[in-house]
Amino acid sequence: MRRYFMLVFTLVLLLLGLLLPFIIIKFTGKTYWIIVFTEATYFALFTLSLDVFSGTTGYLNLGHQLFIGLGALLSGYISLNYGFPPLLSVTISAIISGIAGLALFLPSLRVRGFYFALLTFFTPMIFLYLFSAYPLNLYFGGEGGLSVKHYLYGIVPQRILLNNIYRPLLDYYVPLLLLILFIIFSYKLTFYTSFGISLRSIGQDEELARASGIKVNRIKAIALFISAFMAGFTGALYGHYIGVITTEFFSPLTFLVPILAIWIVGGPGSIAGSVFASYLLIPLEEFLRPLVGEYRVMLYMAILLFLIILKPTGLISWLILKIRGIKSGTS
């Protein structure tokens, strides 16, 4: 049942996502909204990369922006200073992010649950202070940040990259493709492999999992590596997509808060929830813009608060469960 439902869901998402630019153009006639949904796609990816580790094992990672920032800043630095094509530098920095994830994993051998959350909360702050202060900020672009080339620079002709219609489309479809692949990958990983089963059993009861012969540490390390790698990869891609990478990437406000908001509204551990929540919350903020003017952020936060207290364990995953319950009842 779950398998069938999720397949249908993924297909619907695929279709909706793919046809979104058509719908946007049909109803608004402006490519502006494609950008908004591009951002939503990136945030869905960020949230999913958080979910791979935190949603399954129950270890709350409050420093996810560290991997995103590391991926983006290192990729920018490598591509600018060593002349690597962006896509290569993105991959390299994603691997470095993954290794950083492993390094962060080491303390988690000792530090359990709540303290792991605290640890991950404080660690990115050091990076934020270090990277934005002199002399390190010299290497990362100073006040303007690193201006980097588009991630498809050298692969796709410059003519298309400078085109005002094709570039947004390209920018939209590349992360969407990544998102679809990642959704398939996560579902496979968490639900259909012995690895995923072990991972979730850690989330249920770590001691029990250890006792039943699961190599808990190795499983956690791999999961954290995947999480950090994906975050680094997506972060670097995002940086190259924006074109400017600043040390603000490490700031909790830039990524951590929106990601956590999406994650919670979507429901921790729910892949579909994260994706839907991202497609709900990111455009919502833009949608409010012409309506309420300067009260936009205030209203947005109030709505967010409302969504969370409506269902603290995840509004959207709850809704999905509801719909599924009805479906399984009728069929």
Place this chain on the structure above:
Amino acid sequence: MLPLETLLYIIIFSLLSGSMYLVYSSGFSLLFSVAGLPNLAYGIFYTIAAYGVYIFLNSLKFNILLSAITSIILTIIIALAINEVAVKPVIKSPISMFISTLAAAYVIEEWLMINYGKSYLTLPRIQGAFYFLGVPIEYQWGLTVIVGIILMVLLYFLIYHSDLGLKIRAVAESWEEAWLIGINPSKILMTTTIISAIYAAIAAITLVPLKAISPDMGWSLLFTAFAIIVLAGVGEIKYLLASTLIYAFSEQTVVYIANQTIASIVPLLLVIIVLIIRPAGLFGGRSK
């Protein structure tokens, strides 16, 4: 070898900034230890109190004492409202509380930003300074030391030598077990919210005159308070003073030997190292 003067500065300013941190982390530690995860709206309590004093003083022309008192009452009301809206419904899922309190804080911060965010504002302070062995100390800052000690002592007696404190500790220990022995946890939560709101307001009234008011000023303070509490061990209110002094001393030493940039990193490194080596905090687990 450091010059004697520098050494003197390090010691005195460790104490001074330590007391500053103590003033605003004590209320937060109370809130933190009971609810289990930080109520991030604590930073906004502080900001509200500061703006409250400013508004009562300048727009309503209250005198300083009256505006301080009304501001404390205002802070309590808003703190209780936040408690009802953003804390109670999500008390079972701490990570949701992380975002819900943050969102609540942002609603208020944005409102302040829209209405008072055009420039930094200031509160009146006790003018002048005295010299202690040649080291200048602002009167206002000297007052902070006294306030910090009073707040800490009061908190200590409240937590460890009062009926209410016993209940608070019981709720902090386990929400369900507190129910079983006849304590209403949400009532206790409300009481601690009121106390911590008063603490935040007093902190704002003592500390804000030293600097300026801006809508986002609560966050950096909250972050420092958070680090100090983690350093002591969550729920270890007894050791808050020691942890504050360690934090301030490590910071100030680096400030004078190197500079403030490095000094903002070193205490954080300390917190991280402590978290790895002794996850429950420097003094964690001792009071049990």
Place this chain on the structure above:
Amino acid sequence: MTSKSSAIIVSAIIIIIIIAIGAGIYIEKSHKTKTTTSTSSTTSSTTSTTTSTSVAPSMSTTSSMSQTTTTTQRFKGVVKIGALVPLNLPIGKLTLAAIELAVNDINAKGGVLGYKVQLVYYDTRWSAEKAVEGYKYLVEQEKVVAVIGPYATHEALAIMNLIPEYKVVTISYGAVGDQIDNMTKSNPGLKYWFRANVNATSQSAATWDFLTYLCKTFNWKKIGLVYENLPWTVPSLKYGNIRSKEEGITVNPIIPVSPNINSFADVYLKLKQTGVKMFVYVFSGTEDFVMVRDFQTARLATLPVGGGVNIMLKNFWNQTKGAAQGFIAISWGFPTNITPFTMKFYNEYLKKVGIEPIFTAYYAYDAVLIWAQAVEKAGTFNSDAVVKVLENGTFIGVAGVYKFTKGHSALLGPSYIYPVFFQWQNGKRVVLWPLRLVKPGTKLLLPEVVNGKLMWKAISWPPKKGS
């Protein structure tokens, strides 16, 4: 299993590519059908009046006609301009007020080319990605003919590759990065980009002109530097490093501070231990409050010169209860007769906002006015024509006289855009620099420590040559 999943991946990629191409063709088609009337007029870059009249009706129809009927009677139509402002910062709010003021002033004088100017702003939250979104929003959704902003350098860099495609005149009021000059010079597609402020190097150069003058006058060889350790101060540090060597001035100690500083005791102790006669400060947050608070008690005979966002404002004196005495601060735009319009703007702004205009407010006001003047001169809203006027013309604003460099920054110079240095003296801001604005009988206060007390010794300014 693996072959199956790889087949899925490959087919997904192929499907996406096909759909993407389809979407592109679809959008191009829909764009063409919608803009057939206006493309012919926008592509022809002639400055004939027929162009403007053919563009104008399409603009007034696309813009929402929620305007009252009285305005449409007086004006030929409505034309929209956009603003990118970071409203999460005080500076953004103050700037937006200035832009609104400028738009009101223009409309009060009958608009631009007979059209009423309507302002649409977008809150960028000081982030690059929002700046990109905002730029798209303003140009595509709101169909603006000019954009004022963005504020920060990284925001500006992020929108750079949209500019050649959109061909909309974009005038920033705060982006200082030098690299933008080089980009504009080398890429003709970026000719639509301007900034109504000088670049980072020019900013530092102007500061160092005054610092060098002071050092030469009093024969100081060594100065201290206290700076906020954030990315934005990097250009001024780099420039200062080079310039100080040229001028033979040693900069030591160099003290970085963090924005949430609580005490300046360490800074003043370090300055005292090195015994410098002057220190330079560079801040953007609340540091200046703490700086003047602790200076009173530091017993330090060191002249503070520099820039901060609060210290240059009028009510700083009252806020600090006079502790600002003797501090010299930079101000880009100042309530004095920089140009004949400065004081008028200053008073209007003060009346409307209740707070003095800060530097970006002057620039943003000027950015709007410059655009309006250029449009009037060009006789059309056509970007290419407006750019041509902007590139060659000289404009009198409220912050100074504007002439654009090859890199499309405002030109630095005593008769163009130039900062004012003033000293806080008994509640008044006394202008010390540039010398052409110095009033006769001006005094400079120098700090002295007499019997453990800070005193200010007044000497006449500008100092007579030879003395």
